[in-house]
Amino acid sequence: MELRCSWDKDDTVALAISGGVDSMALYHLLKTSYSNTFGRLILLHVNHGQRAASEAEAAHIMNMAAADGVLCETVRLDIEKGDFSQAAAREARYQFFDEMMVRHGVRVLLTAHHLDDQYESVMHQLLTGRYLPGRMGIPYAREEGGYRIIRPLLHIPRAAIEAYAGRHQVTYFEDESNSGTDYTRNYIRHNLMKDIRASEHLQPDQLLKLSEDLGEIDGMLREEAADFISGRQVLSREELNERRRISRIYIVNAWLASRGLGARRRYIEEMLDVASSGTAQAEFPVGDRLVVIAYDEIRIEAGDSVTLHRLDITENGMYSFNGYKITVEMAPSELPVRVRTRKEGDRIFVPGVGTKKLSRLFIDRKVPKYERETMPVVTGRDHQIIAVGIIYNIMKTRGNHSRLSVEKGVRQ
Numbered sequence: 343m344e345l346r347c348s349w350d351k352d353d354t355v356a357l358a359i360s361g362g363v364d365s366m367a368l369y370h371l372l373k374t375s376y377s378n379t380f381g382r383l384i385l386l387h388v389n390h391g392q393r394a395a396s397e398a399e400a401a402h403i404m405n406m407a408a409a410d411g412v413l414c415e416t417v418r419l420d421i422e423k424g425d426f427s428q429a430a431a432r433e434a435r436y437q438f439f440d441e442m443m444v445r446h447g448v449r450v451l452l453t454a455h456h457l458d459d460q461y462e463s464v465m466h467q468l469l470t471g472r473y474l475p476g477r478m479g480i481p482y483a484r485e486e487g488g489y490r491i492i493r494p495l496l497h498i499p500r501a502a503i504e505a506y507a508g509r510h511q512v513t514y515f516e517d518e519s520n521s522g523t524d525y526t527r528n529y530i531r532h533n534l535m536k537d538i539r540a541s542e543h544l545q546p547d548q549l550l551k552l553s554e555d556l557g558e559i560d561g562m563l564r565e566e567a568a569d570f571i572s573g574r575q576v577l578s579r580e581e582l583n584e585r586r587r588i589s590r591i592y593i594v595n596a597w598l599a600s601r602g603l604g605a606r607r608r609y610i611e612e613m614l615d616v617a618s619s620g621t622a623q624a625e626f627p628v629g630d631r632l633v634v635i636a637y638d639e640i641r642i643e644a645g646d647s648v649t650l651h652r653l654d655i656t657e658n659g660m661y662s663f664n665g666y667k668i669t670v671e672m673a674p675s676e677l678p679v680r681v682r683t684r685k686e687g688d689r690i691f692v693p694g695v696g697t698k699k700l701s702r703l704f705i706d707r708k709v710p711k712y713e714r715e716t717m718p719v720v721t722g723r724d725h726q727i728i729a730v731g732i733i734y735n736i737m738k739t740r741g742n743h744s745r746l747s748v749e750k751g752v753r754q
Contacts (some may be wrong), residue, residue, distance in 0.1 A: 343506045345371060345494040348483060354382040355450040356443065358435075359414075361387070361399040366514040367507045368495055370453075373410060385414040386442050389433045396433050399515045406513075415442050428527075436486070443489045455480050455493045458500040458535070464549040464687070476685075477551040477560050485645045563589060567596035577640040585619050590614050601642055603628050613640075623650070637733040649716055653681040664716040666731065671745045677681055679728070679746075681718045688719065692728050700730065705731045718734035718748060 345368075349355055356492055359365045359373065372383055385407050389400040400416055407414035415436045421430055437450060464479045483492045495503065507514060538544045570585070570593045571577070577597060582590055594610050605613075605628050611717040616624045626633040632643050650663050656678040661668045663681050672677065688700035704714050711732075729735040729748055737746040 343367075343371065343498060343502060344483065345376055346497060347376065347494060348492060349377060349380060349450045349490075351390060352381040353386065353450050354387050354446065354448050355380045355452055356384050356439075356448045357452045358454070359385045359387050359403060360517075361403055361515040362454075362501065362517065363507050363512070363514040364456055364495060364500070366512050367503045367510075368454045370507075370510055370512050373412075380450075383412055384442075384446060384448065385412055386439060387414060388438060389418040390431055391418050393405050393517070397517065397573070402515075402752070413444075421506050425426075440487060443511070444507060449489050451489055451491050452485070453491060454638045455496045455499060456498050456503055458531070460496060460553075461549050462527055463544050464553050465534060466527055470526065475595050477557045479550070498525045539608050554747075563592040564596065571600060571738075575578050575641070576668040579617055579638045579640055584638065587614065590668070598628060598633075598642075601631075603631065603642070607680065608729065620657075621739075622655070622659060622661050624654060624662040626667075649683075650681075653684050653718075655679050655681065655716060663718045666718050667749045668718060668720070669747045672737075676723065678723065678724075680721050682721070684719050688727060690730065691736060693736075700727070703730065703734060709733065720746065720748070 344551050355372075357365065357369060358617070359369055369385070372380070372461070385403065387400060387403050389396050399486075400418070404414055404416060419431065419434050421434065424514070442448070443451060453659055453703070454486050460480050480493065482495065482496050483490055485491075505513070565591055570589075574597075582593060585593065590609065591610055591614065594613060595605070597606075598610075599603055609626070609628075613626050613633060613635070617640060622637060624635045626635075628642075630644075634641050634643050653661060653663050655661060655668075655670055658670045658672060661670070666685075668681060670677075672679070686699055689697040690700055691705060692698050700719070709717070711730075717731040718729070719727055722728045727734075729746055732748055732750050735746065736749065
């Protein structure tokens with residue numbers, strides 16, 4: 343079985359060894375056929391602590407390494423079963439790897455990802471909507487904060503690895519959780535990929551060609567996005583909407599990244615939907631900041647400092663104001679209306695009673711003081727208050743077809 347080796351003969355290399363057939367077969371290859379391709383080998387084993395058998399497996403790996411005269415560093419993750427997830431485990435694994443690579447001055451980390459992992463990764467990205475922006479699949483090599491991660495088995499199918507392990511009597515362990523379908527990747531492995539391989543009309547290799555093609559497209563779109571955002575702190579809504587949708591996704595993604603922010607594709611698509619709609623203003627929390635869509639501008643503001651104080655509505659549509667969604671469907675003769683924050687002396691009209699101080703209404707409705715400063719106050723053409731947040735709306739009592747609704751807690 344031929345490895346793809348891209349490290350130097352005098353390199354110290356670390357192998358992430360789980361005890362599964364892929365990493366144990368790779369270890370066997372490194373200490374036999376490929377022992378002259380590196381200077382020194384160390385093993386890194388992570389015991390996730392989620393199975394009873396994991397303690398015995400960790401002990402076996404330690405004893406094996408000691409018998410072979412190979413340094414082995416291990417760690418047992420302290421993650422409660424109720425808090426365990428693939429993402430949490432991966433983050434903890436790489437934190438351990440990072441520490442060990444620094445401690446031992448290692449510049450190359452080998453992992454035993456194989457061709458079947460590549461197929462499953464591409465399928466996972468496709469079916470969960472994570473394929474853009476970004477390249478698809480698992481890269482053969484990548485930089486990870488001061489060291490390189492290399493996957494020398496990435497071109498070899500699991501069946502070939504299992505056959506090698508059988509021929510050379512390699513001891514390995516099966517993780518019974520891999521046979522279940524609770525995790526998305528396991529479902530893809532045991533259901534989708536199994537059926538694809540069983541069909542004479544389907545070719546898994548086409549997934550790799552798709553990955554390569556989208557990789558080239560990804561490069562072109564990144565260049566286009568970089569050109570668009572060059573020198574811009576604020577995006578033009580009109581110019582953005584003139585671009586193809588896929589270009590807009592890349593542009594917003596690159597723009598956020600240039601400010602140290604990131605968002606999933608689905609969230610970016612929500613922003614684009616609002617940006618291309620009739621909504622005049624909207625806010626999207628991203629990290630500790632806000633992406634604010636306001637008329638023809640899209641900008642980023644500090645999350646704790648964005649408070650709108652005035653919004654003039656000249657046409658029907660949906661609007662956002664300090665965390666409230668305001669929907670306007672009024673007769674043209676009733677427009678424009680203005681949305682603002684409260685003013686000293688504001689009074690509202692109470693049918694059958696007369697007028698009442700807005701401050702009194704806040705007290706009666708037990709509105710907290712901090713909410714009073716940002717709650718939308720809507721006034722009509724005659725400058726009279728027609729709505730206050732969700733606690734007052736005189737438009738609902740009018741006997742005509744015009745409508746004004748205010749909803750709380752909505753950041754579009």
